[in-house]
Amino acid sequence: MTTTVDPGPRASSADRTSAGGAALEVKGVTKAFGSFVAVDDLTLTVPSGSFFALLGPSGCGKTTTLRMVAGLEEPTAGTISLAGQDVTGTRAHQRPVNTVFQSYALFPHLTVGENVAFGLRRSRAKDVATRVADGLDLVELGHLADRKPAQLSGGQQQRVALARALVNRPALLLLDEPLGALDLKLRRQMQLELKRIQTEVGLTFVHVTHDQEEAMTMADTVAVMNHGRIEQLGSPADLYELPRTAFVANFLGQSNLVAGTVTERLTERGLLGVDVRGTRVLVPEDRAVRTDGAVLVGARPEKMRLLVGDQEPGPAENVLGPGTVTDVSFMGVSTQYQVEIPGLGTFGVFAQNLLGGATVSVGTSVRLAWAVDFTFGLDGAQAPDEGAVDLDDEL
Amino acid sequence: MTAVLDRAGESTSAHAPVRTPRRARRRLGDVIVPVFAALAFVYLLVPVAYTVVFSFNDAGKTNLVWQGFTLENWQNPCGAPQVCEAFANSLQVGVVSTIIATALGTLVAIALVRFRFRGRATTNLLIFLPMSTPEVVLGAALLAQFLTLRVPLGFGTVVAAHVLFCISFVVVTVKARVAGLDPALEEAAADLYASPWQAFWRVTFPLLVPGIAAAALLAFSLSFDDFIVTSFTSGSYTTFPKFVYVSATRGIPPQANVISSFMFVLALVIVVLVQVLGYARSKRLGAR
Numbered sequence: 001m002t003t004t005v006d007p008g009p010r011a012s013s014a015d016r017t018s019a020g021g022a023a024l025e026v027k028g029v030t031k032a033f034g035s036f037v038a039v040d041d042l043t044l045t046v047p048s049g050s051f052f053a054l055l056g057p058s059g060c061g062k063t064t065t066l067r068m069v070a071g072l073e074e075p076t077a078g079t080i081s082l083a084g085q086d087v088t089g090t091r092a093h094q095r096p097v098n099t100v101f102q103s104y105a106l107f108p109h110l111t112v113g114e115n116v117a118f119g120l121r122r123s124r125a126k127d128v129a130t131r132v133a134d135g136l137d138l139v140e141l142g143h144l145a146d147r148k149p150a151q152l153s154g155g156q157q158q159r160v161a162l163a164r165a166l167v168n169r170p171a172l173l174l175l176d177e178p179l180g181a182l183d184l185k186l187r188r189q190m191q192l193e194l195k196r197i198q199t200e201v202g203l204t205f206v207h208v209t210h211d212q213e214e215a216m217t218m219a220d221t222v223a224v225m226n227h228g229r230i231e232q233l234g235s236p237a238d239l240y241e242l243p244r245t246a247f248v249a250n251f252l253g254q255s256n257l258v259a260g261t262v263t264e265r266l267t268e269r270g271l272l273g274v275d276v277r278g279t280r281v282l283v284p285e286d287r288a289v290r291t292d293g294a295v296l297v298g299a300r301p302e303k304m305r306l307l308v309g310d311q312e313p314g315p316a317e318n319v320l321g322p323g324t325v326t327d328v329s330f331m332g333v334s335t336q337y338q339v340e341i342p343g344l345g346t347f348g349v350f351a352q353n354l355l356g357g358a359t360v361s362v363g364t365s366v367r368l369a370w371a372v373d374f375t376f377g378l379d380g381a382q383a384p385d386e387g388a389v390d391l392d393d394e395l
Numbered sequence: 396m397t398a399v400l401d402r403a404g405e406s407t408s409a410h411a412p413v414r415t416p417r418r419a420r421r422r423l424g425d426v427i428v429p430v431f432a433a434l435a436f437v438y439l440l441v442p443v444a445y446t447v448v449f450s451f452n453d454a455g456k457t458n459l460v461w462q463g464f465t466l467e468n469w470q471n472p473c474g475a476p477q478v479c480e481a482f483a484n485s486l487q488v489g490v491v492s493t494i495i496a497t498a499l500g501t502l503v504a505i506a507l508v509r510f511r512f513r514g515r516a517t518t519n520l521l522i523f524l525p526m527s528t529p530e531v532v533l534g535a536a537l538l539a540q541f542l543t544l545r546v547p548l549g550f551g552t553v554v555a556a557h558v559l560f561c562i563s564f565v566v567v568t569v570k571a572r573v574a575g576l577d578p579a580l581e582e583a584a585a586d587l588y589a590s591p592w593q594a595f596w597r598v599t600f601p602l603l604v605p606g607i608a609a610a611a612l613l614a615f616s617l618s619f620d621d622f623i624v625t626s627f628t629s630g631s632y633t634t635f636p637k638f639v640y641v642s643a644t645r646g647i648p649p650q651a652n653v654i655s656s657f658m659f660v661l662a663l664v665i666v667v668l669v670q671v672l673g674y675a676r677s678k679r680l681g682a683r
Contacts, residue, residue: 072582092585093594105583109601118597119587164587 023048024069024172024206029078031064031228038064040228042078046172046206046221051198053207053219057251057387061228062208063102066174069206071095082171093122098165099174102181104157106149112136112160113145119168135167136160138197155186162194166201175207179214191218212252216240224248226387240300244289246378247387249298256347257298257384258320262291272377277343281318283377294380301348303374306337306366313369320344321367328362335359339366345384443659450652457646468649472657475648481638482654488550488634489619492557496618497611499558500565501603507566508573526563533560534627541628548630556628557621561614568613572606619658 024046031039039061046052054062067073069080071092079088087095098119106115116135120128136142139159149157158178165173175194179187195218198205209215215222216236223233224247232239232248243249246257260281264273272283274297281297288295299318306325313319323341330353337349337360347368351359360366449458453465473479506512507519525533537556538548546552576599584594622636629637639651 070586072585092582093588093590097586099583099586101579101583103577103579105577105579107580107583107598107602118584118589122588122593168587 023083024052024204025079025081025084026065026069027079027081029065029068029075029080031061031068031073032076037228039068039075042228042230044223044230044233046204048083048204049202050220051195051205051207051218053209053215053222054225055209055212055215055222055252056225057210060225062210062225063176065225066099066176066206066208069172070097070099070174072099096168096171097174098168098170098172099176100158100161100165100178102177104149104161104178106157106160106164108149110148111145112141112147112149112152115149115160116145116164116167118164123168125168131167135163138166138200139163139193154181155190158182158190159193162197166197166203169201170203173203173205175205177209178207179209179211187214194218216252222252224251226251241374242287242376243298244378245386246296246382246384249376249378249387250385251387254301254348254388255298256301256304257296257378258344259294259380259384260297261294261380265291271372274377276320279320281320281375282372283375284373287375288377289379290377296378296380296382296384298376298378299370299374301336302334302350302352304347304349304368304370305351306339306349306360307369308360308364308366311367313367314371316372317369318372318375319367319369320347322365323347323368325360325362325364325366328360339368341368446652447656447659450649450656452649452652454646454649458649458652459646468653472650472653475650477633477638478648478650478654481633481635484550484633485619485635488553488557488625489615492554492561492618493611493615495554496558496561496565496614497607500562500610500614501569501607503562504566504569504573505599508570509578522563522566524563525560526567530560530621530623534624537624538627548628549632552628552630553625553632553634556624557618560621560624561617564613564617565610568610569603569606572603576602 024044026042026044029039029042030037042061042065054065056062064073068075071087071090071094075088079086081087082096107118110118113132113136116132117128120131125131132145133142136145139162141156141159141163144152144156149160152160158181161178178194179190182190191214194205194207207215207219216239219236221233222236222239224231224239226247231245232243239248239252243252243255246255249255249257258276260274260276262272263275263280265271265285266273266282267285270285272285272288272291272295274281274283274295276297283295283297285291307313307319307321321339321341323339323344325337326340326346327336327338329336332353334350334352337351339347339349341347349368449461450468451464451466452458452461453463453467455462468474503518503522507515507522534556537552537559541548541552580598580602581594584598585591589597620636621634622640625634626637626640633641635651635654639647642648642651
């Protein structure tokens with residue numbers, strides 16, 4: 001093993017190029033550090049050529065998952081397959097996978113060009129010089145090939161790290177919060193850049209992030225992770241419109257969740273009648289996780305509207321209230337209202353400023369209305385604020 | 396010292412009452428610090444200057460009294476019996492012990508920082524032992540062991556002893572460098588298809604080189620001028636410090652001064668060269 005050059009990345013690099021990225025299959029993978037279980041019986045499939053995001057708060061096991069796929073961490077149980085081949089027992093340098101590290105991990109003693117050539121040299125690739133030049137051109141850094149990493153800005157270093165991974169045309173490109181160290185403006189720019197490059201080279205990207213906006217704008221498929229498990233997996237729009245757990249509802253965007261009990265099933269209309277503190281709320285049956293007992297009824301803030309005075313709700317709308325407007329924040333495109341309903345808690349309502357400016361002032365008595373079709377039902381055993389941004393935690 | 400301060404303080408306040416005492420004290424500091432620094436340098440450099448000057452002494456029997464200037468000693472540094480043999484021995488011992496101590500010490504340092512194993516904390520502590528043990532004790536203990544095991548004293552025992560005490564200094568020096576190395580770099584190398592062997596030689600080692608070089612220089616200088624441990628473990632084998640010590644009783648030949656002066660100048664040249672190169676490099680990087 002010390003002297004033989006591993007055939008892994010070299011042998012597969014030829015047939016890989018034509019395939020244009022391979023599928024990743026993680027089956028029943030568990031990783032325990034002592035008694036702490038970082039990743040718990042995780043199973044997921046990443047289709048070839050897709051942009052996949054692992055989204056979750058810090059400590060949810062997403063980075064550990066990525067490191068196991070890269071071969072930098074050994075799973076306690078389960079198997080990892082790349083393009084149908086079991087690679088669980090192989091080590092990092094034998095896997096046709098490349099990683100863009102959070103800290104970039106550029107080799108400080110090598111020039112930018114030598115950094116990018118590193119993987120190609122190890123796998124004894126041909127036309128190293130051409131491929132390095134192409135790789136640097138892709139990230140628009142061709143003119144900086146002779147510099148040392150320390151002489152580059154953060155954004156440039158990030159792009160070198162990306163080029164260094166991409167030139168190897170890996171079956172799978174892993175991105176470990178690569179944009180975390182960049183400032184907001186640069187981050188937005190790099191998100192678009194990454195998406196462009198992914199479309200251009202057609203490789204499979206697995207992107208780890210705790211930024212839900214980043215995951216939603218970039219990925220085809222998002223897996224929301226929490227406590228070492230996948231809470232929900234789907235397209236960004238599906239996850240947003242139809243969260244299946246309180247954690248997803250709160251972590252991905254904001255949600256208004258209230259506890260209730262299912263009291264009737266209107267099977268012919270496909271609806272559930274839920275009693276929320278004496279008010280009947282309708283939930284489409286196919287949008288509910290469970291159809292009996294305790295549930296959480298939810299709706300996104302932008303789906304809700306304020307009913308002032310004797311304004312009547314539409315025929316297919318749920319209504320809660322009355323309550324009092326406690327806060328009005330004018331945001332330009334929209335206005336965010338906080339409405340306190342006694343006994344039910346505080347609700348957020350985002351109203352588009354179609355008529356210009358805020359129309360309801362603090363202290364006004366209002367009711368909340370929203371379309372039944374946009375209502376979702378979750379398991380009532382969960383805490384309604386699970387996954388919500390806790391300011392105390394952030395500080 | 397206090398007397399000087401008091402008197403100076405009085406004089407300033409008397410002649411310039413506007414000036415605040417604090418400023419006066421600062422001005423005083425501006426004068427005193429360079430004076431004391433200069434005195435300290437004089438104190439440190441007088442013995443060196445003495446050695447260099449007396450390497451040009453036209454010494455007869457003893458090199459204790461100035462007899463007149465000559466270049467003869469420098470033209471024929473091996474003139475005195477055994478002086479060059481001792482010098483060559485010292486170089487040989489220094490080079491061999493440095494290589495062994497640096498190689499082993501570097502491996503120990505990497506192991507201590509990078510790996511968790513049973514006895515790691517104990518090793519971390521014990522590695523300081525040769526540094527903190529008085530040299531006399533170390534030398535005597537080594538001699539006792541060599542005698543018990545009937546190991547013939549000579550080059551081998553001296554090298555073994557030198558490696559023993561040099562290794563702690565190497566470990567301490569290299570450890571700091573390894574600890575400052577981002578583990579992600581080695582992971583990145585592995586991720587880019589480098590086997591553990593390649594990752595070490597292409598990434599870890601080049602980044603450790605400054606630390607390893609510093610450690611090697613330290614080890615060499617420790618080995619080269621060690622007298623106490625050497626005198627215990629060398630038997631009839633003579634190193635340069637031992638030669639100087641032994642000949643002190645009947646007068647150190649001026650050739651010893653020549654060799655010492657030469658070593659001093661060589662060290663000075665190396666230091667200056669490293670500084671100049673470092674300065675040029677930082678300037679070049681900055682200019683870009």
